[in-house]
Amino acid sequence: MHIAEGYLPPVQAAAWFVVSAPFVVHGSRALVQQVRRDPEAKLLLGAAGAFTFALSALKIPSVTGSSSHPTGTGLGAVLFRPPVMSVLGSIVLLFQALLLAHGGLSTLGANVFSMAIVGPWVAYGAYLLARRLGGGLDVAVFLAATLGGLATYCVTSVQLALAFPDPASGFLGAVAKFGGIFAVTQIPLAIGEGLLSVLVVRLLTRV
Amino acid sequence: MTGPLLRMSGVDFAYQPRQPVLTGVELAVLPGQRLAVVGPNGGGKTTLFRLAVGALSPDAGLIEVAGSPVRRTRAGLLELRQRVQLVLQDPDDQLFSASVRQDVSFGPVNLGLPAEQVRQRCDEALAALQVTALADRPTHLLSYGQRKRVAIAGAVALRPELLILDEPTAGLDPAGVEALLRTLDDLHADGTTIMVSTHDVDLAFRWADEVVVVAGGGVRRVPTTEALADPELLTAARLTPAWAPLVHRLIDRLPELSGARPRSAAELAALLTTTEEKAG
């Protein structure tokens, strides 16, 4: 769900940078401190970033026939915590924009907000809540990845609706329009990513 | 069956337009053969193998398996993959399950076999590669040599007629190489046709029935003795000569060794010790 380059009006594109900046700056501070305490963490963080990027090379078969790839933000947030994920996610989104023309530079702020900030925080929140309520690891991871993915998709729909309000019903109508169109691909994908994350975590915990 | 198990005729392949990797490949692998594939790095050995298992589709030419052309449909590839299996050089590219047994069972499970048969195939493959004792170990905690064997077991579990191994002895110590060659000979004795690539000309000489040289885009099949004594071919294939055929020429000058044909340094050592004892 990367908003393509040039798709948002300039003021909104800039506004999303302003909204995202504090999270990424905060995450960077956390990262700098972590690396200062433990220089080897740099290599682990590099590997985590590379892993998140590499997940986008996986092709999830989708019921709609098209295939898409996981965002990895849910799993990432559970494994690396949201503040660090905001930085790693931003790095990955930058690389996706530059290496794959996936997303864009002017829309980076908006994409960072949906995929590197809201997605991870929702995922992490869902994970903690599920665990507190006594849910098993499987359930918590499934909810984290699925809800993280759904939150990302909802935020993207809102971002597009703000940019292109419906002429008749305004912002809310536009949310319904964009949400409806993307629901076809994104809801199955979010569930697929949830299942995949559970299987991966099972594989890893058995190891 | 008397025809070739695998036949390529006029096969061309390029990853990028106008940069051919292989051109006009003619190759026939007969059932029961042991072939060694030699040639420079980047010369097309792995590409040849990937064509053979249907991972790549040739730009031109025909690839036949057991007499019928490879159809690149789901069913065609399914049939191909049950006959021909490729084990890549790096075992980590092929081990992706948590435990050894799970990994080895991957193919049979995918084939949709009932649990009992999956278990049987798995046990058989683990035994063939002498890794039964590792069955319940996590794959990433194995040594490199063990991972190589497990990766081969994963292919063997599909009971292929032709087993292709890309540099199976790379990274093993000499005793490990010998042990693996013995294992391959056992598989061969059980009826599997085997094709391996290697940089070790002495290994190719002593193990293979024939040598396939992949260099400069072309594929040439030559009897071992000939292949590894032709200086021009050696240079083209970035190879060094093998010791054994040269040693045989030396031995021919010594009538008391009565035309012995040691294929390895160990055999030559034994020969020397015996004859020196006799002389002494």
Added chain:
Amino acid sequence: MTGPLLRMSGVDFAYQPRQPVLTGVELAVLPGQRLAVVGPNGGGKTTLFRLAVGALSPDAGLIEVAGSPVRRTRAGLLELRQRVQLVLQDPDDQLFSASVRQDVSFGPVNLGLPAEQVRQRCDEALAALQVTALADRPTHLLSYGQRKRVAIAGAVALRPELLILDEPTAGLDPAGVEALLRTLDDLHADGTTIMVSTHDVDLAFRWADEVVVVAGGGVRRVPTTEALADPELLTAARLTPAWAPLVHRLIDRLPELSGARPRSAAELAALLTTTEEKAG
């Protein structure tokens, strides 16, 4: 300097308590030597190397570099690394930068050298490994052999007196092996002491001045000819015999070859061709 460049005495090491990898290691490396280290996988070769560069600390015993004991302080290690450099087998374990020149500059920059000297050292190291043309290429677009050379350049940029290479020829094709050995000989001619590990006994025989056998926890240093002819030692070290010393025994039975000592199959081929021509 006349004393050893590196000396280990009574060195013990274990990764895990009561599972010693090396015990009572005695080893002296003299300036200007070319040593080949052989032994089974998992036998302790890499551990020995990591001890030599201070990446591991011995459980007992003494390690001296250029006559003074290694201090495992920041300053001590900094000094050690300017004298002794280790290149690991897999270049991807040491190349961290996306650009070749940037990667090679890491050592000198880390040493705190001024920019001009860093540049000079880089140019020198790239030239020594014949990878100057790759300086502006990204690491991930290099071939395996090229990455190996760049990783060695990264060590050479620190101008070590002792350069240790773990399996530098593994994975290279025969012509690549020859080219790398020539490069190592050039570095040796420029005054670098070189120690390499290898599984190829023939390579050890023809390239090294002496062979170090690491097996069963112990380290033994033996002249090449002797090392590779002792069946007991070979078995312990999981090695196969080398061809060359055996061929020399054959040659000694042929007076017309007047005690020639070919060190490689190529040399033997040349010898045979010359003498056969004479005879013919």
Added chain:
Amino acid sequence: MFAIDVAAHTGPWRLRHPGEKALLALGLLGCAVALPPWPGAALAGTAAALLLVGPARVPLPVLLRAARVPALFIATSALPLLVSVHSPTRLGWNPAGAEAAATTTGRAVAGLLCVLLFSATTPLSDVLPRLVRLGVPAAVTEVAALTYRMLFLLVDSVRAVREAQAARLGHRTWRTTYRSLTGQAGAIFVRAFTRARRLEEGLAVRGYTGSLAVQVEDRRVSPTFVVATVALLAAIVATTTVSGASWR
């Protein structure tokens, strides 16, 4: 592996100072996004396209392949612009929709070309270490550089594992495909952290104590290039302003 990355590392502009290319490409991107789309984005996009296939000599197939993914997004996001929602049950054609979709698509295409002008000519290894000079913490740029180095190894692994699984019938049914995907994700996870540990050991041998600072290649800034860039950007801004167009 990634065609854009290969183009950046092999094209005629690879040794240019990344600052020059950033000024040109991001300047054009600014024009494409911030100026009224007609003629601002059209001019910026055209300039980027001409520069890409002209002096920067980026192969056309690379550009076309790069455009595939964004094209998919643009197509699906343009659909909602064509309809309007009057009530939850009543949809209608949006009379202004076609124009809105066309302008947005045009601006997105222009923006894409501008980003490609940067990414297909500028190796990331040139950019990342220089971000420190813009105030990005060294720890962040070094993590980014490590991510860049390692992602190629991992994406390679994904492909190799996928091929190995296909050979062992991993993509026979929907069920086996899912199992294979899990294996891929698990394998690259294990690989990523094995790589990190091995690199840690490899760097310890090279004397790593916390800094991954390297010498960044000298690249001379070409005054001609900068002047020409500024002139081009000024011309686009001036033309657009004079034409009296407004945003939307």
